[in-house]
Amino acid sequence: MITMKNIILEGNPTLRTPAEEITFPIGEDIQTMGQEMLEFLKNSQDAELAEKYQLRAGVGLAAPQLDVGKKMIAVHIPNVDDETNEPLLSTVMINPKIVSHSVQSACLAEGEGCLSVNRDVPGYVPRHTRVTVTYLDLDGEKQKIRLKDYPAIVIQHEIDHTNGIMFYDHINNEDPFHLDENVSILS
Ligand code: N9Y
Ligand code: NI
Numbered sequence: 001m002i003t004m005k006n007i008i009l010e011g012n013p014t015l016r017t018p019a020e021e022i023t024f025p026i027g028e029d030i031q032t033m034g035q036e037m038l039e040f041l042k043n044s045q046d047a048e049l050a051e052k053y054q055l056r057a058g059v060g061l062a063a064p065q066l067d068v069g070k071k072m073i074a075v076h077i078p079n080v081d082d083e084t085n086e087p088l089l090s091t092v093m094i095n096p097k098i099v100s101h102s103v104q105s106a107c108l109a110e111g112e113g114c115l116s117v118n119r120d121v122p123g124y125v126p127r128h129t130r131v132t133v134t135y136l137d138l139d140g141e142k143q144k145i146r147l148k149d150y151p152a153i154v155i156q157h158e159i160d161h162t163n164g165i166m167f168y169d170h171i172n173n174e175d176p177f178h179l180d181e182n183v184s185i186l187s
Pocket of ligand 1: 045056057058059060061062065078112113114115116153154157158161
């Protein structure tokens with residue numbers, strides 16, 4: 001079971017090294033790791049399990065955060081307007097790639113954090129409002145999805161990890177809360 005002990009922190013060079021593509025066919029080891037990554041996110045969002053195992057709640061996780069330099073990410077985004085218990089998006093992606101994106105950008109009003117960063121880094125993190133992403137699922141099937149708003153932001157944070165990029169790389173150094181014309185704030 002993945003816990004916080006398995007998550008490496010900033011300063012570890014793996015977080016700054018572009019990860020390698022995963023080759024087809026996908027091995028059992030990768031499949032198992034993908035399942036465990038998604039399980040970690042679910043556990044971290046379960047109040048009882050999070051307390052029991054001292055997990056920081058997360059909506060995404062990338063393999064490099066586990067010190068594994070491979071292009072694999074997991075996302076588990078809970079549904080906010082809670083009528084169903086169905087998550088908004090819950091998946092493991094292998095070799096995720098943004099193949100097209102909007103000109104319009106968006107950022108979270110509260111900025112971003114990271115499970116690999118144990119400090120507050122204030123500032124807006126502008127990201128594409130809409131992205132089209134291709135990836136392989138855990139069965140090795142090629143997939144293509146369009147995402148917008150919050151799920152699009154989460155996926156870009158995770159894909160950045162597979163390319164050695166941290167969220168604060170996108171924050172304007174001179175003026176952390178500067179907003180370009182084409183950037184809206186998500187609320
Ligand atoms: C985990 C990050 C990924 C998100 C940060 C901004 C967009 C993607 C993460 C640190 C603490 C908070 C936590 C979070 C959350 C949100 C809604 C519901 C439940 C992956 N990471 N967080 N960042 N939690 N939990 O570093 O999830 O947003 O690379
Ligand atoms: Ni992160």
